[in-house]
Amino acid sequence: MGSVRRHAVLAASAEKVWDFIGRPEVLHEWFPTSSTRVEGDKRWVTLPSGIVFEEQILLVDNDLRRFQYSIIGNPLITHHVGTFDVIALDDDRCIVVYGTDIEPEVLGLAIGAAAGQGLRNLQERFGKG
């Protein structure tokens, strides 16, 4: 099992950041993907390499500010759960924590790399905390 975690501190309130990244349809505006399509609790994400991930949205918890999803329907990927949490540090700063558990494990590293880029994109948008 590949298990990875990335995090970033942002110079914005948890509420403001969650209002943005808590919307599953805007993933491509911060995560290094080309496009996002959402229908109900399903999401299709197209990567720059042309690969399309079909995802099951497992949880959008506006109180906990937690988003969970799973890549499904991919014969290569036998298990996956991805989670990001937005946690308030104070009124003007929050930390975003992204984690993924995946089989095959090597994909965890690649998704972790993408998450790292996504978090850097969030820091550009909201500022480093």
Next chain:
Amino acid sequence: MPRRILFVTTDQQRYDGLGCNGGAVARTPVIDAIAREGIRYTRAIPSNVVCMPSRSTMLTGQHVSTHGVWMNGVPLPVDAPSIAMDLWRNGWRTALIGKAHFEPFLDPFALFTENSLATLGEETLYRETADGRREPHRGFEHMELATHNGMGPLHYAKWLRENHPEAIGMLYPILNAQLQVNEAGGGDTGAPQVKHNPMPREWYHTDWVADRAAAWLDAQSDSDDWFCWVSFPDPHHAWDPPMSELHRVDWRQLDLPAGWIDDPIERERVLAGKPAHWLGWYHGTFVSNYEAPAKWVPATLTADQVREVNAMVHIQNELIDEALGRIINLLRAKGWYDDVDVVFTTDHGEFQGDFGLLFKGPYHVDSLMRLPLVWRPAPSRTTVTPATVDTPVGLVSLAATFADIAGLPRPDYTESARLPVDDDEAVGLGHERVLTEWDSVLFGKIVSLRTITRGTWVCTATLPGSVHDGTDGELYDLRNDPLQHVNLWHDPAHRAVRDDLLDDMWKNLPTTSSPRRECDAPV
């Protein structure tokens, strides 16, 4: 008089793979001739025994602790120091043709420049500096990239797809269905990563690299200073040279390498004398990295498989030598060869059957650490007496060497003096020790080694991790134990030597950059 540097690297090539270093199988007359005209180093050592960290050291002149690329999959920051950038800023034409690997190969999110150039149809990408200048990626204004197979986004794979699509499946698939290093066997013996490849030689990456390098060189003017890094992906596994070349070396006729221990009981006894990760990997109970097939157990390796793997490597080495010969013939035809400094080396070695092992990993012995290195200074630039240098030197000296050839001061960022031209100069330049580091972190499995090579001794300390508590290590007397079968770490008679080496190493190792850079891919 223009100054020019032809920097030729191979990948995962052993010291004894070349005729000039005593290799008795592969015919390497081109490299042997370069060695006869220049300086041959008998103990050249990498800063790390896998590709990305070692190549990052070549480019930056820094140890792994400083440049921070501690394992394959960790990208070298785009703003890291680069000797190619220094040369470019001084008006040199700069190119890297073949395998770069400063950035990960497995890149489904298209994060890395190396993987985007072929798709974009660009020679390089220019970035704006803080003061508004535009500079090419890592200082290379021309990059045409390849790796060991025909898949993925690099230029060679694109060329194969566009020109010879039927060839894509001919090369061995490096990765298996789980995207791990493939354990599938082939050839005549079922050895892992061996395949009889029906691809015509002209389509193989070795000849492609030479063709593309020749094309770039041919386009330079008579007055240009240039730095051309020609980086052959072979003889790194997969071991799949074109079948048309298999007649060169019949594996059935090969002697087993000196490092192969035929008696399995003796083999295990030797491995048991080393830190526990050696025997753990041999039995397949402790796989700590992605540098070998996770599902392949070295204890299953047969003598015939070792012969066949070695035969394939010898063939790959001959093809590299002939490809280099074509490039040098071009330089001669243009009347440039006497103005060219030629430097030939590799990034790290390969077990090829030593100790009953293949591939590489956290094992700091000659199989992986003793590398071919040859430097033929340009006759029109300087008069150097052909020499053999026995003093240990590191690939960390390459960047300073290139600066020196270019007539530039040694860059501040480099951590070692240039290469010496003889053993006397080695002392004067301060080549007292070479340091090698290993860190692997694989989802909780951690192995870290720090090694000093000084004189005729190699000493490796293990750091606390998954299998070590930091008290074990390795000490080898290279003069009396050239195969490193006898670990003297715990020998009371050698405690003073060991402790002196360790003291020297800890005093001279750079402080590790912090925080540790993230690993973004398995390779």
